[in-house]
Amino acid sequence: MSFNLLALNPIAFNLGGLQVHWYGIIIALGALVGVIMAMREAKRRHLDPDNILDLVLYGVPIALVGARLYYVIFELPFYLANPSEIIKIWHGGIAIYGGLIAAFIVLLVLCKKRNISPWLMLDIAAPSVLLGQIVGRWGNFMNQEAFGAKTTLDFLQSLHLPHFIIEQMYINGAYRQPTFLYESVGNLIGLVLILVLRNRKHLFKRGEVFLAYLIWYPAVRFFVEGMRTDSLYILPGVRVSQVLSLVLFIVAIGLFIYRRKQQKQPWYNEL
Template sequence: MTLLALNPIAFHLGNLEIHWYGIIIALGALVGVIMAMREATRRGIDSDNILDLVLFGVPIGLIGARIYYVIFELPFYMANPGEIIKIWHGGIAIYGGLIAAFIVLLVLCKRRKLSVWLMLDIAAPSVMLGQIVGRWGNFMNQEAFGAKTSLDFLQSLHLPHFIVEQMFINGAYRQPTFLYESMANLVGLIIILAIRHRKQLYKRGEVFLSYLVWYPIVRFFVEGMRTDSLYIMPGVRVSQVLSVILLIAAIVLIIYRRRKNDIPWYVEKV
């Protein structure tokens, strides 16, 4: 079998290289925006608020994702400052992007007098979709992979041939951790979309909190399989620590808010 990695460059516009990574991220963002706009209309929120959130949230989220990564790889970037802006060389962290986008959402809600919890409920499934699609950008770049494995193992997963070939990296087959995370989040998204509009199931904010339970669990286990993790200290992965913190915080918030009697149901206006 001839191993041939997919070209990460989709096409050229003059001297400008257009990477599949960017195209895939943009596609995920577009579908996510459409999904969020439809849900906003259903919930009685002007869809222009979603467009404004995307207009500011996406670029600021990308900056946040890059800053987060650079902070935990600071010695390298201090020695190579020119690499800081070269995100096409890899090195953005989802958690950093989520934190930055969350801040943008808080500011928008305060200025527009919108419910933060409702906006988070609207945005969460779209963010999840973006993560599902975005991992295929990592696939095209041959990044976010796991430890060495065997051809027999990959074939036992009944993966398409092009995925198996793309997982031959640096002279060895690798665990397709990008795929594990993408598929696990797809399952979570399907579940959330299937039940979020059922009456008296979710309190306002709990669609978002359900995402904040599901994704950290997935990320914790997938992160443990990856070979490119950021570390706080030897043996302690940043994303695993943050996943545990977010999971505990989400569960505590669900329990605390459920004990209060003034939290409206998510579908009270439908």
């Protein structure tokens, strides 16, 4: 990966001999804000906020391992040839879906042990996860990764983007589609809609805030993934994230319809 002279420095500062990357700072910031938001919502739903802290305590390390493992599996030939690169997450290679799967398993185990409704916990956590994804894409921006195909300066200027974004999108001798931005903005729209609608009485039943997330995010990711140049492939021409996005989208809609028709669920805002 090469950087042009006007690109932002991915290194925030040096702490002794340790380089602290903007990528890690931005991810940590997104996680912190998300945790605070989830704890406030847990308290409003009469759930002990300490459950959120415990979920983070156990879930974040396991989610990081899951996110890295997911990426490594689909790039296995490279990592078998370069095993020392497996732990170097600061070089990129964190797959969101891998982290989500791992965190979901931790959440189910925690809810089982503490007799908490998994649907309630998922409803509380989903907007915070989406917020983390919105912020986290700016870590990709600082690393000049998760970008799209070559484009022109005129096109980027036609989007009325700030100059620093346009210059950061000059990668390997060409301007690139800012797919990180498309996904971040698409998810921001979804987050605003979910936060506004979840507080309307008799709109969402328990579990449907999470299902709304599981419909919105995969839809955004499916289309943005098709524009990226760094996708993981399950088969030639078949992108892993697009397949998984489509599966999650269909499953979420199916669950939404099934639960509405077959099961009596409390409304989200019922205590």
